[in-house]
Amino acid sequence: MSRAGQDHVSSWYADSLPAQPLRPALAGDHATDVCVLGAGYTGLSAALSLAERGYRVSVLEAHRVGWGASGRNGGQAIVGYGCEVDTLEQLVGAQDARLLFDYSRDGMALLRHRLQHYQIDCDWHDGHASVPITARQERALRAGLLDLAERYDYPLQWWDRTQLQAQLDSPRYTGAMFDAASGHLQPLAYAQGLARAAEGLGVVIHEQSPVVQLVRGPRPQLRTAHGSISADHVVIAGNAWLQGIAPELETRIMPVGTYIGASQVLGAERARSLIRNGMAVADVSWALDYFRLSADNRLLFGGRASYSALPPPGLRGVMTRRMHQVFPQLADVGMEQVWGGYVDITRNRAPHWGRLTPNVYFAQGFSGHGVAATGLAGAVLAEAIAGQNARLDVFQRIPHRPFPGGRLLRTPLLVAAMSWYKLRDALW
Structure with a gap:
């Protein structure tokens, strides 16, 4: 064994x-x-x-x-696909785009069913927040939220900065689009x-x-x-x-390297102070950061990308600095492990x-x-x-x-x- x-x-x-x-x-x-x-x-x-x-x-x-x-x-299980619904509409028209989005909701329901039916223990947690850094990103997120609610019958919550900071102790973001139906797990x-x-x-x-x-x-x-x-x-x-x-x-498809780090163990109180409701979080930049808490009270922090067979130089240091940018209060905390792998993207x-x-x-x-x-x-x-x-x-x-x-x-x-x-x- x-x-x-x-x-x-x-x-x-x-x-x-x-x-x-x-x-x-x-x-x-x-x-x-x-x-x-x-x-x-x-x-x-x-x-x-x-x-x-x-x-x-x-x-x-x-x-x-x-x-x-x-x-x-990164363990984030999210309704939808790698492109937005407006891209699907351009590719296949509004009717098929709606079908495809509804199928993605079926996929999330199937995941939840299998976790329960087959008793798969993988540390599932509800909730995912998409967070903007700039005013442009916030406008786009708000417009997307309204579009999903009005034309796709998919309700999401908008949190302003005050509402977000009640759950996420970071000064970096201006608000959040919160999806209670999505979540995260141990991959x-x-x-x-x-x-x-x-x-x-x-x-x-x-x-x-x-x-x-x-x-x-x-x-x-x-x-x-x-x-x-x-x-x-x-x-x-x-x-x-x-x-x-x-x-x-x-x-x-294009194989693209993406990377994740695990912080040192923070302890239950300190970890929970970062993300109080235990949700997963991702910003909406092209070179995005995404993060969540682990079962043993670490911060799992992902991002960066490589389009070659090699990881970016100084990866651990880069990931640590980005973690500190999101959570300045973790200035004394380093990355205990960093790893990565390929995802397959289409044009x-x-x-x-x-x-x-x-x-x-x-x-x-x-x-x-x-x-x-x-x-x-x-x-x-x-x-x-x-x-x-x-x-x-x-x-x-x-x-x-x-x-x-x-x-x-x-x-x-x-x-x-x-x-x-x-x-x-x-x-x-």
Whole structure:
């Protein structure tokens, strides 16, 4: 039996969980109803949804359950997607945009149902606040709040600075858009809970089994170095880690590094003084900060981004300074751990879900907004495999273009674009 922190990227998430047995790697040739690539949230949700419908399902994971973004993310579960509803309206029209937003609410309801039904202990807390720093950001948030209430029947609360400071002890923000329906959780614990729920319904998960080839055809096949699985249907849920398995999918996402730090233990009283109602918080700058409290009274503080394979230089110091900017009263507190991983963004930040062939399905492009949306994705793909295509058809109407520049130039071009957005945040 191996400890989670020894075979996951070192993080507070991994180090705070008990040991997990290593599931056996794939060996030999097998057949099943559905084979899933990836044991992150998307793949596990698809496997669980399919098993609930009576399908035989196998999952192939290159590392451990939740090894990628699903076990390292900021833990904020938010209604919606990586783009705003006005972007969805531009892409698919008002009617489909409303459907897509309502589906995201279904995704949040599904997450909450699974936590309760399968008794997944992942330190869930209600509440999420989006906070502006500038007057421009505040105007945009207020307009968005009214739009969601009037045209999408989604009520949110606006807090002025005084109301916000009653819950959040930071001088940095001018107000807040508070969403009681969203919340936060321990990401790796949630992934492991989904895996246990799926296995309880007969799903077979193979860890340490990287897929080296997708063979398309009447009965598609996923191959590893030591075996293969043929199936009636295949689900591709590798997101930022496909690495040549489906090149036409990789051109439509960009792996972007994002980073999180865990402070030293603050103690219950000091931690609660920072965020009195225990909500998650994120600002609305392009290069945003997001933060929440952990179960052992640390501040978990995330942000920064890297468009190369390397973390930004001096990352721990940068993260510590940004934490102190938000909470000056923590000037004596440092970051005990800093870690990161890749999220997969699309050009329009909208989700990219659909079919590669009539029997090969995929979901990717969560654009940093995937804790709730990944559960929805798995359920939508399972419905389609079962012949219920209505929801997947709406997602497939979202147009997606490849990133310009190909594999060599797409990163420098994106860096240039991001520099403009950061400058805009600083000046407006």
